[in-house]
Amino acid sequence: MSPTAARARDERTLHGDLGDRSGTAAVRYEARNIAKAFGGARALSGVSVTFEPGEIHTLVGENGAGKSTLLKIMAGIDQPDVGELVLGGEISRSLTPRSAQLQGIYLVPQEPSLMGELSSLENLFVGIIPRGHLPFSVDWKEMERSAGAYFQQVGLHIDPWTPASQLSIAEQQLLECARALTHRCNVIFFDEPTSPLTARDAEILFELMGRLRERKFTIAFISHRLEEVLAISDRITVLRDSRVVAEFDDPKKTSREQLVEAMVGHEIAVRQRRNRDLSSAETVLELENLSAPDGTFTEISLKVRRGEVLGLAGLVGSGRTETAESVFGLRRATGTVLLAGRPYVHRKPATSIAAGLIYLPEDRGRNGVFAEVEVARNITAAIVPHLPKRGLLLSQRAEQAVAGGAAQRTRVVTPSLGAPIKALSGGNQQRAMFSRWLLADPKVAIFDEPTRGVDVGAKADIYGIIDAISDSGVAVLMISSELEELVLVCDRVLAIYEGHIVGEIAGDDITLERLGAMIVGGSQK
């Protein structure tokens, strides 16, 4: 559709009637030979992918493989260095987010990108606000009228005047979808929408995607959750190291192993569970009836033994992170925490670290790394009170040695210790984080989503690191939303549902099925 026609369509007063799609036939969107580099890092090389109408086409690949970049380019957010985009048979030139929307392409970003203080209503129409009678004016009545229909289309049941910040994450995503519809877009890209969602909310999203597929929308989808990818996709394209390496036309006949192999490039040694007998080890960490004043978790009681890996399974939002933060000292909670049998009161991060209790936070970008700071200093960040001194002043050289040693233990790959940590890949940053916490000489370690944002290859290494840590006698509490890794790494797993412990399984009883059932509320003791 030419920009003029698109603009004309935009100028028409919006109605809630979405059945009228005249002029916007089902469209195929092709990327041909796209290449893109950011500074020195190559994101895409000669990538060609076609998205057909009436299909859910999924992109999979490790972090850094280029999936998100491709979609961003196809949605006008980034510009390709080389290559072209063909929409409905016409070559698209210099796409901007705006022109992409006008041509019917919409990207639902990884984190909903909404205006928090504005009403959901207004969020729906940002950028395409219906004109009123006077020049420059805005027609609120019209917006109110049409909003309802759009909300219904996506299954959103909210008061349109609710500020967007008050919606749940699932509702926010649906709002983004509704925005795509208000923009009359029939090419919709979803960038990892299911990471923050519960299984039920993901179901709702998949239902919506299914309905859109029926209406011949062109849908692209990125996800790391291979089960759901295999379940809902019509076509899967695998990217690795900035190239397309495999395409699967019939996901029903594809196996998980095939996908993983394509993603990683070689067979990963399949890890086996190891069962250890820890019944004689003493209890190092004990929680008794830990509860949050705001109700995010209630009556959490557990024990972790020396050398044991206790997993905490649960859905996003089930209260596990809040529990961990309370133990570490970042949140208030009632109840008791016992370290090596002694009550730990007046908890604060600094005191925890001094006592040998460490916490690896879930959100590495925000709460973990200091992006601009060099790797060495990131690694020593938790032991600043113990940085080596020469005389009265800090010793640069000694610090470098300490950091270097720690980095070697977890095999951080970096051009130099003096490089800013943002230059490292996700997996290496996480290794650096592990180095940081190892330097603190922990007795109890809480790892929150230890492999988030880490590619499949590096995950195995992280499990190795966790094994080594627990073998050395550290009590490990591991929070994870990826059931496979809980099965593979933990000696025992507790399931948390809506802030309560609903089940506990140990040893070979830890299976995906049991865990999957428990975290959605089925209890098992």
Next chain:
Amino acid sequence: MSAAGTSSADQLAARQQRTAQVRRFMRRREPPLVIVTLLVFGVTTLLKPGFGASNNVSFMLATAMPLAVLAVGQTVVCLVRGIDLSVAPVLGIAAVSTGFLAQDHGDSVWSMIPLAIGIGIGLGFVNGLFITYARIPPIIATLGTYTVYSGVQQLICNSATVVTLPTQYEAVGIHDFIAPIPWLVIPGIVVTVVMALILRRTKWGRSLYAFGNNADASYRAGIRVNFVQLSAYTVCGTLAGLGGLVYLCKYTSAGYVSGEDISIQLQSIACVLIGGTTLTGGKGGVVGSFIAAIFLTVVLEAVIVLKINFDWENAVVGVLLLAAILVDAYQNRQGASMRYSLGRMFLSRPTARTGATS
């Protein structure tokens, strides 16, 4: 909402929506502000009856107007997460420029309006350029232009002061429209109402709120972010320029300290905050700032009348400012968790995303 049926579910939903609306109204800043203003006024009048006299009320309202006009401009800039610390000399330059011309050539107030506005547009635009294209953080950029503009103001004055103006200026500044409402209130109200309408009912206005809320998302939604910022600072400058003319009428004089002398920098920011707009942007409005200007003036006048040491004038403003931000913080309090940051100021840099993207 879908067309209302008569089912009880729909009625419940409608009732819930009304309650939500009422609750939202109750949370707005303007009603309590008006009440507190009236309270202060009432109490002071009780203690010193002269305070409530018609001519004093008129005096106070007139005094509040330069501040009100500037506060409206400052609000616009704060909505886009910025700040303008150069408003005082912009007001000053406009005041002395129009003042000297009027003094020497006897120009009327009306004919000076374009000049005042033009000066404001120019100076505000320059601010916008530094912030948008040179990408200097607003606080630094406007601190810099504040220095430069103050110098320019001094150069224009060249040690002289505006002393005699055509009587029209005094008439506008001091006389009443209808007692106790002075003529000077009219530009203030007009500016506020027009700005309020523009903010609520125009695309440009809504794009300010959108940008202040989420700059990246607004960019993606097609809002021209450079233009939004540039225009916001231009508008602020414009209103500061207009404020200069208002100042000239009110005080019928102008010199190289005009602007500075009424501490209008601090006070305009205080008005914005007291009026309910946050410095983090995307929330608030100009009506609150207008009322806050009146509130602040009444309080300061009360301080004088009640013979509280005037040396403490700045302290009073400071305390009120603190009170306003404490109230804001209280209303927006989060849980004790460190996970949540209480608003992102343009002064605190949030964590940049790191690592490879997928």
Next chain:
Amino acid sequence: MSVEVAKAPRARRRGRFDTDDRWMVSLVILLVVELLYFNLGISSFWGGGWGGATSFLGESESFLYGSMVALGVMFVIFAGDIDLSVGYMASFAGVMMAEFHIGGMNIWIASVLSVVIAAVIGAVQGLVITYFKLESLLVTLAGGYILNSAAVAWEGPVPPYNFPNSYDSALGTGTLSSAIQIPNQLIIFAVLAVFATLLVHRTRFGRQLVLVGHNRHAAAYAGVRVSLTRIRAFALSATFSAIAGMCLAANYGTARDDLGPVLLLPAITCVVLGGVDIFGGRGRVAGVIIATFIIGWLTPGLLDDGVNDTWTLMAPGILLLAALTIRGVVERGKGVTFRDKLEARFGPTGGAVAAPTAAAPGGGGEQNVP
């Protein structure tokens, strides 16, 4: 990958030439250019010879207290905050010292006491900011005005004056000895400068300060006592301002409320010009020190040059805007796109709804009706 053998990562390469280094070099060049310019232009600037270079070094008396204030506010800026009360604090501390002195206290004791009290006030400001989670801009703005009023009220109709000559000389106008004509203030500043450099770059506190400035959240999760660090920064800022206030009063022979506030702008200018990121974390103290001399000698140099008084007041502002504009334009040229800047300034979750902003959890649904 799982089977690779990792070698120990290289230690930091000495001589890695990063942005900070580049900026430092530019500053040094700027300073040299400036000195040469004034030197060549005005013969009266150089006293001639090192020992007789009084007027050159002596000029520094006119701005060194501003430099001290700059060092003070620098700590706060490193931590990601800002302190707008520094100028007012300087005046207030001077007035406080003078009033104690008039009340009969030994002037030296009065000075020390004033500095201590100032530090406490600074810490209180920091406490208010961290405990109530308020913006430092606003609290210090308000605090500054409260201090200003206090100074005005305390000094009374006639600001205090008449300090002992030894005091005036030691802190204000004196030099080390008649043979070595180095102003005492320069010595004081040198001590403070060395202290500041070591504190920020070579102590644990300094490390924590910088980490807090880079990322407050990550610092908290890493066990840094963020609030305490910030409070200490505000206390330091107040201390340095107070010391500057003493020198100011000694130099002018009187303690007034209006001598200090004008120092704020040049101080922040020096810090920013010195390469410290206004958002915190990045920067070098040495850069700030060089910048204080660049800005400091600018005014007397221009005055000597016969430039109008007003222009010299504008000069720091012009210099600041020019320097930052160049930096901004250069970054643009390097392809730092607008979106990158937006991300850096407002964050990927800037305003994003998932990360709660200033909205209250239950309610606070204000419509954006102006």
